[in-house]
Amino acid sequence: MATRHKLLAILLATAAISACKRSDPPSGNHKNEAPPGGIVIDAEAAGTKVYYRDHELGTVPVTLTASQLGELGIPPVTEKVTILDGDGWGEGLFVGEEDVHEYRFNLLAPDSTEFLTYQTPWGVRTKCSGGWKNSLNRYKVKFMRRDLWAVRLSIEAPSKITTDQKTIEVRFTCKNNSAREVKGYRARVDFSWGTMGTPWRTRFHYQVDLPQDWNAFAVGQVRTMTISVPWSGRTGSYSFFGIYNLFTDAAGEHLAGDGSVYGDSILIVRENPGYSK
Numbered sequence: 649m650a651t652r653h654k655l656l657a658i659l660l661a662t663a664a665i666s667a668c669k670r671s672d673p674p675s676g677n678h679k680n681e682a683p684p685g686g687i688v689i690d691a692e693a694a695g696t697k698v699y700y701r702d703h704e705l706g707t708v709p710v711t712l713t714a715s716q717l718g719e720l721g722i723p724p725v726t727e728k729v730t731i732l733d734g735d736g737w738g739e740g741l742f743v744g745e746e747d748v749h750e751y752r753f754n755l756l757a758p759d760s761t762e763f764l765t766y767q768t769p770w771g772v773r774t775k776c777s778g779g780w781k782n783s784l785n786r787y788k789v790k791f792m793r794r795d796l797w798a799v800r801l802s803i804e805a806p807s808k809i810t811t812d813q814k815t816i817e818v819r820f821t822c823k824n825n826s827a828r829e830v831k832g833y834r835a836r837v838d839f840s841w842g843t844m845g846t847p848w849r850t851r852f853h854y855q856v857d858l859p860q861d862w863n864a865f866a867v868g869q870v871r872t873m874t875i876s877v878p879w880s881g882r883t884g885s886y887s888f889f890g891i892y893n894l895f896t897d898a899a900g901e902h903l904a905g906d907g908s909v910y911g912d913s914i915l916i917v918r919e920n921p922g923y924s925k
Contacts, residue, residue, distance in 0.1 A: 684714070685714030685785075686716070686717065687711075687712050687717070687725055687786070688712075688785060688787075689708060689712075689741060689755075690789070691757065691789040692779070692789065693757040694708070695708075695757075695758040696757050696789075697755065698710040698753055698754075698755055699755070699756065699770065699773070700722075700754075705753075708755075722744070722751045723751075727784060730743060730745060731743070731784075732784070732786075732787055734787070734789070736849065737840060737851065738764070738775040738777060738792050739775065739776070739887060740776060741755075741776070741789065746847065747849055748847065750848065752844050756771075756772070762791075763792055763794060764910060764912050765913070766889070766913035767887060768844055769915070774792075775792035775910070775913070776789045778790055792910060798824055798825065798830050798865075798905070798906050799823065799865060800823045800911070801821070801909050801911035802911050802912065803818055803821070803911060803914060804818070804819040805817065805818045805819070805916060806916065807914070807917065809879065810918070810921045811883060811920050811921065812921050815879060816877050816916070817875075818874065818875050819873075820872065820874070820875055820890055821870065822862070822909070824867055824868060824869050824870075826867065829866055830865040831864040832864075832903040833895045833896065833898055834863070834894070835857075835858040835892070835893070836856065836892075837856050837858060837890050837893070838854075838893060839854045839877055839889070840853050841886045841916065842887065843881075843885060854878060858873075879918075882918070883918050884917075884918060885915060885916075886918065887914075888913060888916045889910065891910055892911075893908055895907060
């Protein structure tokens with residue numbers, strides 16, 4: 649990854665961790681606890697399904713022993729190296745050595761309209777927003793609500809590109825969906841993309857400062873622009889999303905409640921020229 653991407657990743661990861669922050673463990677019993685080295689995945693929404701790639705593993709809570717993880721090609725959870733934790737961008741949970749090899753589990757809540765979503769090569773999944781890590785091997789997921797922010801964000805881009813394309817055109821739209829004005833400083837959009845096998849802190853990033861009029865949205869106001877994004881990455885299926893950022897002042901922090909707005913992720917498949925399935 650280029651130095652620019654590494655520096656951006658550090659800055660953006662800080663914001664991502666804040667948006668997907670873990671909460672303190674809720675009180676209650678610990679039924680379905682996996683043996684040492686195994687895991688338990690739970691979620692706030694009953695009926696949520698858990699997937700590993702194209703394998704449906706069951707409905708929460710899902711317990712996997714160390715042996716069952718091994719059958720999926722995943723190492724057991726250990727205290728120092730292999731961990732169970734949340735993807736900082738909200739795209740599932742992972743078991744593995746962070747930043748090195750992360751085996752990602754994806755979840756699908758029963759109501760796909762209530763929460764933000766992301767696309768995988770195996771279908772749509774629900775974005776996470778931290779949760780409760782009760783122990784080394786147990787995690788209960790919260791989901792990223794669609795109505796969490798006043799501004800709603802959406803993106804459009806080609807679903808397929810080729811390796812000879814150096815940029816892609818992304819249509820970026822924001823709408824103030826609330827009953828109040830949204831106003832801040834230094835409006836910016838951060839684009840992020842990676843495959844389901846990309847460690848979350850090593851995704852590709854591209855940052856664009858937006859025109860000054862993007863600093864404020866009247867009630868119901870919509871703004872749209874098309875941005876050329878330089879593409880990085882080999883062939884593969886990439887989850888691609890944008891974050892609309894707004895700040896408190898010329899040098900301040902993110903605007904509380906409105907300053908780091910996520911939207912649905914889309915899937916972009918990068919192929920060699922002339923390739924078709």
